Every structure is written in structure tokens, then in C-alpha cells.
Amino acid sequence: MPTSDEANPRRDSAIVRSLCAWFRANARDLPWRRVTKAGTRDPYRSLVSEIMLQQTQVSRVLEKFEPFLEAFPTLEALADADEDEVLAMWSGLGYYRRARSLHACVRQARDVFGGLPESAADLESLKGIGRYTAGAIASIVHNHAEPIVDGNVERVLLRLEGKPMRVGETQTKNWCWERAEELVNKAKSSKSAGVDPATFNEGLMELGALVCTPKSPSCEACPLHGSCAAYRESAQDSIPLPKTRKAKxxxxxxxxxxxxxxxxxxxxxxxxxxxxxxxxxxxxxxxxxxxxxxxxxxxxxxxxxxxxxxxxxxxxxxxxxxxxxxxxxxxxxxxxxxxxxxxxxxxxxxxxxxxxxxxxxxxxx
DNA sequence: AAACCGGGGTC
DNA sequence: GACCCAGGTTT
Structure with missing residues (x-):
């Protein structure tokens, strides 16, 4: 009798294929997903969107994204801008250090790499880019087999494997990064059409945003419910465990x-x-x-x-x-x-x- | 590991 | 009111 933690290649393969198929059919049409040519995305647009989306809901970012891109259409334009102009275009978005970091980031990218680097390791060396953002750009834009773990992914993976843990805690993150890495490698090695690291990673986040939501998840509509431990055990509402919050x-x-x-x-x-x-x-x-x-x-x-x-x-x-x-x-x-x-x-x-x-x-x- | 850092929509 | 969000940096 295999334990739940034991690797199950056939189950993982089914998860990866189901999720990618679902995402191809259900992906929202968001401005930063716009494809410029032959299926490629502008890495700079992706960078701006990823930074804006940190701890910020899609609906908030939608109001600010296009005006920002109109003011700073390219990495060079943003690098040449004054910090005050960048902050002004960030007004209302919150977490303003992100704007100053983004400005420093593109200057650093221009000076050190001659543009935005492609590898997750190089991206993570830039100001304001951590493991998640580096992995997101490397995988979604360049299709590298890099895992990504954000709040959505933690929730999805914890439910999928029936782990009663809290989102955001170090132990949880460590476990999620390992699991996400296994799965994205499975997507990389898959021979099925339309299954790759980019589709899998973005699908994982999209599932968390649209289906595997914090409250009242739509399990009946979920492409993964056949593999989901929380669904099987009716534990969707108790996984993840509630966050402990500090007083304001x-x-x-x-x-x-x-x-x-x-x-x-x-x-x-x-x-x-x-x-x-x-x-x-x-x-x-x-x-x-x-x-x-x-x-x-x-x-x-x-x-x-x-x-x-x-x-x-x-x-x-x-x-x-x-x-x-x-x-x-x-x-x-x-x-x-x-x-x-x-x-x-x-x-x-x-x-x-x-x-x-x-x-x-x-x-x- | 914990503190710090915004804002607004949603229930 | 409490909760949520495509996190990263600093201490």
C-alpha cells in the first residue's frame, strides 16, 4: 500500500495533462498575456505585470497596467525615466517600494545584461525579483522548467495532496517548492501537445484564481478533482489551515x-x-x-x-x-x-x- | 522567523 | 469588520 507521499508518476502525468488542457480552454484574456509574434510574449511587459501583481489582485492591476506601459513602453524607456515619474504612475497601487525596485531592476538589467536576462538565476539577481517572480518570467515567457509558488499555488498544492498546513509558513513553502518542481519537470518531459512548463505554471495559478479559490472552491468544475486528496476527503474547507493574523x-x-x-x-x-x-x-x-x-x-x-x-x-x-x-x-x-x-x-x-x-x-x- | 509594506473589492 | 491578493526585503 503506497503512502500518499510516495511518488506516483502516472498520477502526476494525469495532473499535468489535465491542468494544461483546462488552462488552454479557460485562460482569461489578460493584457500581459498578449502575444506579440509567433507565440512569444514581451518579457518586459511580463516583468511589469509580475511586479504589479505581487500581493495585488488582477482587477487592481488592470486599471494601472496599460497607462504604465504607455508611459514607459520599453525597458529602455523605463530605465531612462526619473524615479518620480515611475512612482507617479504607481500611485494608488500600494507597496511603493515595488516601483522603486522595478526602476532599479531595469537599470540593472540594462547595465549588467544588456536587457532582461532569461534564466531564473540571473533574473533573481535583480532588485525586487525573488524566487517566484524569477521563476514566473523564466517559465511563462521562456518556457524554462522552473517551478513557481505563490499564494494560489500553495493553496492548490496543499489541497491536491491533502496537507493541513498554513499558507505562507516556511515549512509549507519548502514542501510546495519541491512539489511544484516535480510537477513542472513532469510538464517539461511530457510528450503531449500543449503540455509544457509555461502552460502548467500559469494554469496552476489560474486554477487557484478561478476554481480552487480560498472560499467556496468550484470542485465539481475542477479538472483535478479526480486526483485531489482534499476533494476525496471533503476537506476543501479546512485546507489550508487559517492564517494567524496580527492586530493592526x-x-x-x-x-x-x-x-x-x-x-x-x-x-x-x-x-x-x-x-x-x-x-x-x-x-x-x-x-x-x-x-x-x-x-x-x-x-x-x-x-x-x-x-x-x-x-x-x-x-x-x-x-x-x-x-x-x-x-x-x-x-x-x-x-x-x-x-x-x-x-x-x-x-x-x-x-x-x-x-x-x-x-x-x-x-x- | 518575524516585521514591514497599500489598497480596495468581497463576504 | 475580516479576509484576500501572480511577494520581496529588511531585521
Whole structure:
């Protein structure tokens, strides 16, 4: 009696063939899947999409992908751009370090390799490209037999093999990478038409996105249910195990709206790295504790009587709950440095959604 | 191994 | 509200 962990070449072969056939028939028509010529994809478009898609849902990326590609149509164009332009096109996507890393990545690729390299090892040497992204480009664009494991793939593989583990933990990832490697090698060695590493890897992710979903998976429609341990044991809903989540950290922000005689608004750029790194904001104070008005006035160098409380709201991110209080100054602060901008200047500015709201309020009336 | 880093859709 | 997402880097 073979154990469940024992290699089963015939089962793996069936999994690979079924999945590839399903993907060929059910793949979504996404802009980064566009084929330029003779079945090849633009590696640069693939790179941009992969970075944008990190921890970001397809529907979010769809709004930003084409405008970004229009602004930076080629790797050379992106490499030649200023970091501020790149950040501006990333506005609203979140995880802004990705934009700065992508910019550094293409410059590095141009200077070191004369363009984007093809091997996963070379790709992974570039800024912002880890094992997943390197494997994705090498396999999907160049059809190399490189495994890929993201959140989707972990969930699919854990269910397929009936492993009650948590997504994202080191032990889980290690097991998934090994399993994904076995399967992609099986796809590589397959003699069936339409079965290859590119189709298998992308199919695995597409299955996780469309069928083997976190909640209410469509097992009856799944091409792999005949091989799936979780389905056989009716364990789809208990695999993977629920994530353990940390409480959101509170953050308090006091923002100051200052206008000059020309109705311009005072803004400044946040330091690179850290929260909203490199993005623009109105003068803002941050603290782990509530900021009394007197402290805000002191820090901004403005009299308390010149500070008008204009708005307050809570901005939620995955990891933070940010309590924002917006003040307007009736007298410019002596200590404040920054850049004066007109309303129209802010359109091409790199901003997060929180400061977008504050800046809009700043120009109101 | 754990912390850090966004945003918005969905249930 | 909690959960999710084509992760990588830093500590």
C-alpha cells in the first residue's frame, strides 16, 4: 500500500495533462498575456505585470497596467525615466517600494545584461525579483522548467495532496517548492501537445484564481478533482489551515493645509523607504499616540489659534489603522519647508490614497 | 522567523 | 469588520 507521499508518476502525468488542457480552454484574456509574434510574449511587459501583481489582485492591476506601459513602453524607456515619474504612475497601487525596485531592476538589467536576462538565476539577481517572480518570467515567457509558488499555488498544492498546513509558513513553502518542481519537470518531459512548463505554471495559478479559490472552491468544475486528496476527503474547507493574523498597528497623523497668496499648496516628499516611501504629502506629523492640538501647533511652529480643524477620518490598510486629523493654517509656519504647487501640478504627482484625499481637501474652496 | 509594506473589492 | 491578493526585503 503506497503512502500518499510516495511518488506516483502516472498520477502526476494525469495532473499535468489535465491542468494544461483546462488552462488552454479557460485562460482569461489578460493584457500581459498578449502575444506579440509567433507565440512569444514581451518579457518586459511580463516583468511589469509580475511586479504589479505581487500581493495585488488582477482587477487592481488592470486599471494601472496599460497607462504604465504607455508611459514607459520599453525597458529602455523605463530605465531612462526619473524615479518620480515611475512612482507617479504607481500611485494608488500600494507597496511603493515595488516601483522603486522595478526602476532599479531595469537599470540593472540594462547595465549588467544588456536587457532582461532569461534564466531564473540571473533574473533573481535583480532588485525586487525573488524566487517566484524569477521563476514566473523564466517559465511563462521562456518556457524554462522552473517551478513557481505563490499564494494560489500553495493553496492548490496543499489541497491536491491533502496537507493541513498554513499558507505562507516556511515549512509549507519548502514542501510546495519541491512539489511544484516535480510537477513542472513532469510538464517539461511530457510528450503531449500543449503540455509544457509555461502552460502548467500559469494554469496552476489560474486554477487557484478561478476554481480552487480560498472560499467556496468550484470542485465539481475542477479538472483535478479526480486526483485531489482534499476533494476525496471533503476537506476543501479546512485546507489550508487559517492564517494567524496580527492586530493592526494604530498610527496617528496630523496633516496641515497651508496655502499661499497664489492659492498654492505646500507639500513635501516623504523619505525613501518606510511607509509611503518617496510619495508626496502635505506637512504631516506621525505618532504612535494621539496628537493633541497643542502638540501639533508646536511641531508645525504655528500658533494654536491659527490652527483650524478641518476634517478627520480613519484610513485602513492591511497592517495599519491610521487616524488622520486635517488642520488648516491661517498663517504660514516659519519652520515648514517644502514645495508650493498649483492644483494642476498635483495630477502628475506620486501620492498614496490617504494624501490624495488630504490634498483634494486642501484645494477645496 | 518575524516585521514591514497599500489598497480596495468581497463576504 | 475580516479576509484576500501572480511577494520581496529588511531585521
Amino acid at each position: 498597528k494604530p498610527l496617528y497623523m496630523a496633516c496641515l493645509i497651508v496655502r499661499d497668496a497664489k492659492s498654492r499648496l505646500l507639500i513635501s516628499q516623504r523619505p525613501k523607504g518606510g511607509l509611503w516611501g518617496g510619495l508626496w504629502e502635505v506637512p504631516t506629523i506621525e505618532s504612535d499616540a494621539k496628537l493633541p492640538k497643542s502638540a501639533v501647533a508646536e511641531r508645525f511652529g504655528v500658533a494654536t489659534t491659527a490652527l483650524i480643524r478641518e476634517d478627520s477620518f480613519v484610513h485602513e490598510t492591511t497592517h495599519r489603522s491610521v487616524a488622520v486629523v486635517v488642520y488648516r493654517s491661517t498663517a504660514p509656519g516659519v519652520k515648514l519647508t517644502g514645495t508650493w504647487v498649483y492644483r494642476a501640478d498635483t495630477d502628475d504627482l506620486a501620492t498614496g490614497s490617504l494624501q490624495d484625499r488630504v490634498i483634494r481637501a486642501g484645494f477645496a474652496e
